[in-house]
Amino acid sequence: MATAAVLTEVGSPLEVRDDVEVAPPGPGEVRVKTGASGVCHSDLSVQNGTIPLPTPIVLGHEGAGTVLEVGEGVTGVAPGDRVVLSFVPQCQECYFCKRGQGFLCEKSAMAAMGGMLDGSTRLTSQGGALHQMAMCGTYSSELIAPEISMVKIADDVPLKVAALIGCGVLTGVGAALNTADIHEGDTVAVIGCGGVGLNVIQGAKLAGAANIVAIDMFDHKLELATQFGATHCVKAGEQDATGVITGATGGRLADSVFEVIGLEQTMNQAIDLCRQGGEVVLVGVPRMDVMMHLPAAFTFLYLNKSIKGCWYGSANVNTDVPKLLGLYSDGKLMLDELISAEIDQDGINGAFEAMGTGEVARSVVVYE
The missing domain is CATH 3.90.180.10 (Medium-chain alcohol dehydrogenases, catalytic domain)
Structure with missing residues (x-):
């Protein structure tokens, strides 16, 4: 039994x-x-x-x-x-x-x-x-x-650590390394800093992002975000994310924005925080009735923004699981x-x- x-x-x-x-x-x-x-x-x-x-x-x-x-x-x-x-x-x-x-x-x-x-x-x-x-x-x-x-x-990997690879780590780190197109020195914003969001942050760090802006409503999550690689923190509802991002870049918005909550409000925020020619990666799980409403001409045509879906961190498990465990063994993945x-x-x-x-x-x- x-x-x-x-x-x-x-x-x-x-x-x-x-x-x-x-x-x-x-x-x-x-x-x-x-x-x-x-x-x-x-x-x-x-x-x-x-x-x-x-x-x-x-x-x-x-x-x-x-x-x-x-x-x-x-x-x-x-x-x-x-x-x-x-x-x-x-x-x-x-x-x-x-x-x-x-x-x-x-x-x-x-x-x-x-x-x-x-x-x-x-x-x-x-x-x-x-x-x-x-x-x-x-x-x-x-x-x-x-x-x-x-x-x-391998037999020497603690099972409680290995378990996390199966979803949260693959999804979050994979969103940054596989789904997104992050270049060395980029500015990245992450909306939602729970377990998956923290992994997006450390994935963005691995990808070479220079500025990683963490956005969340909980102080404790923002403290964790800093430990995992965030360079700037924004408390949602109290601080201006746009100002923090443009202040870090000299006036530009973020190259890549990750939405890791699944709400229409935060999806729209992600689009607003994305620079022209940048990308928004939707990682959060929305309810089946959540819809996005956005100005198509200015979002996609004139501002050339891209919106990417992200399922399971675009991961191929047979290669990505060993890769992530290797990064863990090398002390590069928390x-x-x-x-x-x-x-x-x-x-x-x-x-x-x-x-x-x-x-x-x-x-x-x-x-x-």
Whole structure:
């Protein structure tokens, strides 16, 4: 039996169950003992309905663990291997994977069904099926996931650190290194300095940005932003971001602006803070009914601004996970510092509340 934090209906607190049965892995699938799981804002977005998924469902999509058992045809991992889970499977065979856009893998569409690649489920509790978020469900002490949803890692990487790579780090650092076009000496603005925003900041630093302007409404987040590489901080609602940016550049707006919240107001702000010929990268997760309204002629034509979507940091996990872990090993990527609290499954609801008040960068569920 496994234990899992289960969302039974949208808007309700997660319920920790200790009767979860894990079916044997099917062809191409792997059974994993979860070592650690980050508590990501996207999990909260499922809980509050921003991201619609079927219930009951085991949340969690940012995790790492140890392989217990492999199904037929699995060749890339074996029992005892340590792995980072990817919430976007990358098959290496479809149109997008072959174009270097594995983050858009055609097989990832099944994640919206809350099951495996074939649409079926592998976890049961209280006599009924449990869905798994993004074919992961890392709030369970054991899980089944497709082989193409994991990357093997070295034995000396702490699982609580490796877990963060699976979403927040890949998304944030990838937004700066993969999605954006940051040049040495550029000025970058980051709106929203939670876990993903902090990783955008350190990604921008790695890319060579000279000025990194962090914008947030919480003082604690701005303090963290400075630790992660921000050169200027703006408290939203109290300070003028435009003035700070133009003051740093001698009158120009930002070369790249990252919106890491998902609100119409902050998306519009990102466009306003972007220089002519610059780029806006949309990283935050909006509700399905959020719309953007902007003057097309001046935004796109006369001012030549570009707006880029950013899904999973435009990451190709099989190359980007080792790359980021290499940067961590070399002391160039801050991962331990992202962990604000280590909790158990009973602490996940509290971690959701802490995210809303800006108290944490990342809470991490650590399994025994």
